Amino acid sequence: MNNQDSAPEEDITKEIHSDFARLRQNLGKFLKGLTSLRPGLDREGTIRRIKENKRIQGANAWLLMCSIMVASLGLDLNSPAVIIGGMLISPLMSPILGLGLGIATNDRDALSTAGRHFGIAIGIALFTSTVYFFITPFGELTDEIVMRTEPTFLDVLVAFFGGIAGIISVSREEQSSAIPGVAIATALMPPLCVTGFGLAKALESMLGLGIPANFDTSSLIFNSFYLFFLNSFFVAAATFLIVRYLNFPFKKYPDVRTRKRTLLFIFSFSLLMIIPSFFILRRVLQKVNIERGRQRFIQEYLEEKSKYLDDCQIVETDDGKTLVLKVYGSVINMSDSVLYKEGMQAVGLGDLDLEIIPTSEIDLSLFSSLQAQFEHFNTSFDERLDIFRETQRSDLNALATNQEKLSKKASYTQLLGELLILFDGLEEVAYAEHHLSSDSTLAPVLMLKWATEKDRDELLREQDKIKALCDGRDLPISLLSVLE
Known part of the structure; x- marks a missing residue:
């Protein structure tokens, strides 16, 4: 009986294990299909395109000079938009991709050609930017220039992932629009232009021209060129890894020793390139933390x-x-x-x-700010004062009107008592205000009630007397109403 009960349980367990295995297999296929780079891959076309574009000569040389000029102008004018324009038209990515491809496929001829034209590109860029910054009437150390003098490990990551995106884009049968974005992200051109800026300032100092630079030109030249070389190297390294992963045609090494020596060189050079960036990143982080501390100190401990x-x-x-x-x-x-x-x-x-x-110095910007605040306060005060005066004027007019009404009402009340005394037979007198039919004006009305009957002529004479009495006291009566 127990054997019969355990058999179904074993079958259920096997079925569950089988379902999990199928799920794991299907999930693996889905992820492999999602991340696979092989669909749309064009190995021969990729090699051909990189080899055709890696040469910096003819049109590519002119494009490089124009891009350097545009980027240098952007740095000089402190304009990020102009700098980006220079990066977009730069052909400098192709020889760098050629270096990575030559190493990855062990194509020494392709590697030599790419290296030679990469050096030519650097020479053209440095010459063009140095000449520009030597003759420019501006040539100040702008924020955009300073930004290219502090390479860090984060720049390594940007260059590496930018290089991956670049080689993946180039290796597709249908070309994508990623290359311009890679050129912007890896920022190959601006650091070279900054190096040219430093060389121009050093040349001016050697010739005794212009005002001596208030910064360390040697440090600026080294840091900016290091940033360029760091970006270039890791774009090439990313190209090397992707090309090897995609199994591009590979020329075998003559022997195992050569292969090991090549790989050791790549690893050592990568480490040598990365290490300085960590020290620079540490220095940059220290500056950032000190600046944050300075701002916190002002806000929290100086306060008012x-x-x-x-x-x-x-x-x-x-x-x-x-x-x-x-x-x-x-x-x-x-x-x-x-x-x-x-x-x-x-x-x-x-x-x-x-x-x-x-300090006894006057901060003109602070003075201008205070002056603007004072003028704003004066304007606001004048406006509020005008509003207050208008309100006061309206209140005074309303008060005067009310006083006038109360005064007239008191006068009419006194008049009613005197009429009862002066006119025999006048039994009751009432006062009211009535809207005239012609407009909305309130007109005073006296309502009279006589104790004895009077003929028409006598009644008119009495009314004329009452009107005359009212007019004499400047209490006009618009209407007399006789109550029967």
């Missing part, structure tokens, strides 16, 4: 006193770094130095010294 702050800078000397506060007046002073040092410790600036310097 920050309006007396002219400037707050971190000055680096041989003895270390110092947080220098340039202040107006004596509201911010060293008597609160203990509190300020605690605040600096809390925001991550504990290693910095503190120095507070009174």
